Amino acid sequence: MILISGATGGIGGEICRLLKETGTPFRALCRKGEQVQDFQKKGIDAIIGDFDRPETLASALRGIETMFLITPPTPQQVDQETAAIDAAQKVGVGRIVKISASDSNVLSPVPWAKSHALIDHHLRASGINWTILKPTAFMQNFLWFKDPITKGFLPQVTGSGSVSWVDTRDVARVAATVLTQDGHEGATYFLTGPETIDMKEASSRFSKAIGHKVRYLDLPSPLFWLILRLTGNSNWMAKGLVVQFADVVAGHHDIDPTFEIERLTGKPPHTFGDFIQDHRKEFAR
Ligand SMILES: NC(=O)c1ccc[n+]([C@@H]2O[C@H](COP(=O)([O-])OP(=O)(O)OC[C@H]3O[C@@H](n4cnc5c(N)ncnc54)[C@H](OP(=O)(O)O)[C@@H]3O)[C@@H](O)[C@H]2O)c1
CATH class of the missing domain: 3.90.25.10 (UDP-galactose 4-epimerase, domain 1)
Structure with missing residues (x-):
């Protein structure tokens, strides 16, 4: 089973659409009951989980083989994503596919570039298999x-x-591809238009x-x-x-352009x- 976090957002929402289209089983992670109901009305399995409330994560992550991890850029981002990684590690999630950023760097003056670098390092050290997407x-x-x-x-x-x-629809297409294929463990992909x-x-x-x-x-x-x-x-x-x-x-x-999107998905980016x-x-x- 695949768990999609950020399912109500731009990239996560597009991944849900793509996985539904191909009939791939997955579950959407939501913070609110109404969001869970909205997904269920569309025939999509959904569950409550909030990275700010780590006590909600064990049940949301149980039975999950692969997790898509995304959070918005905020001062809480490092705490949220490291809480998600730690919870995934405790319940034995097999792989995490994470959205990072092409300029991630622990010394960066750009706050989210620094946050992503810290989270990337935490993920690599967690012992869980990982794939990092850097748009x-x-x-x-x-x-x-x-x-x-x-x-x-x-x-x-x-x-x-x-x-x-890069168009977020292409980032989602790469994520949907690597979430459903073997052979991307330990890979970092830089994604550009x-x-x-x-x-x-x-x-x-x-x-x-x-x-x-x-x-x-x-x-x-x-x-x-x-x-x-x-x-x-x-x-x-x-x-x-x-x-x-x-x-x-x-x-x-x-x-510079990397052409990874076409290599990974067989289709050129927007x-x-x-x-x-x-x-x-x-x-x-
Ligand atoms: N913008 C760029 O040019 C750019 C470039 C490279 C990388 N990035 C990265 O891309 C990522 C996506 O950012 P975005 O703003 O575009 O995302 P987004 O579409 O706003 O989606 C964010 C998702 O995260 C969920 N979320 C928020 N807080 C959460 C929490 N505490 N627990 C669980 N889920 C939570 C939101 O759910 P709700 O609906 O409940 O709020 C929403 O579904 C960021 O990490 C950013 O650094 C952005």
Whole structure:
């Protein structure tokens, strides 16, 4: 049996859809009773479990052979995922497939890059078989800026730095593949989209695809931080995003395309153009 954590989120939800499509048995992990009922109504087995409440995990993990592990980026992420790994180790889970990040590094100034590095090390030392997926930045991050994009602006702090943006649907497809195949134990896969794109090029692709001109606004970091705060992000998140984009991306530290998605799944990843087309309604006026 496979347990999918983050089943109500973007990547976990897409994995559930893919596994259901192929008739693969799995169970969705949820934090709330209503979420369990929603899955059950769709004919999907679901169970309560919350990484903030380790006492809920033994029963959720019993009988599980393989677990998909994901949590959102928060200051609690290391505690949540290490609690999940420890609980899995106690009940004898065979393998964990974890979403990490391409820039994970224990010395990183980007908070979630440091968290993922600490969790990756904890997982490797746990004695459980593991597969670690390291995606670069998600194309879906552009949905954060859909309101300014509809007004003709793409605000960022990345200068001429570029990213090999990856679509979360492809990350989910790799996860569904490695969750259901043998031979991925002890493997770390860096996942990227097919090309590396800076904000000027991204703006030009938006302009061509959505029918109005979109200009890249290369903002000073304090102004970008303020916009992130005014649009509801915590100070922890806003500071982290500024460092991620203004230091890591603007400093040209993102990774080149790896072509792992096609190698692992037999199908090429979505292009940036595919992503815009599939979300056209959200970006168009
Ligand atoms: N954004 C990027 O560019 C990028 C790039 C590389 C890697 N990543 C990594 O990708 C991961 C996914 O992030 P996301 O924000 O996109 O995920 P997401 O779609 O928001 O999904 C998060 C899931 O985690 C569940 N969850 C939250 N707290 C939990 C807890 N205490 N116990 C169990 N489940 C819990 C949520 O359930 P509820 O519905 O109950 O809240 C939700 O299903 C993060 O680790 C991030 O660092 C992101």
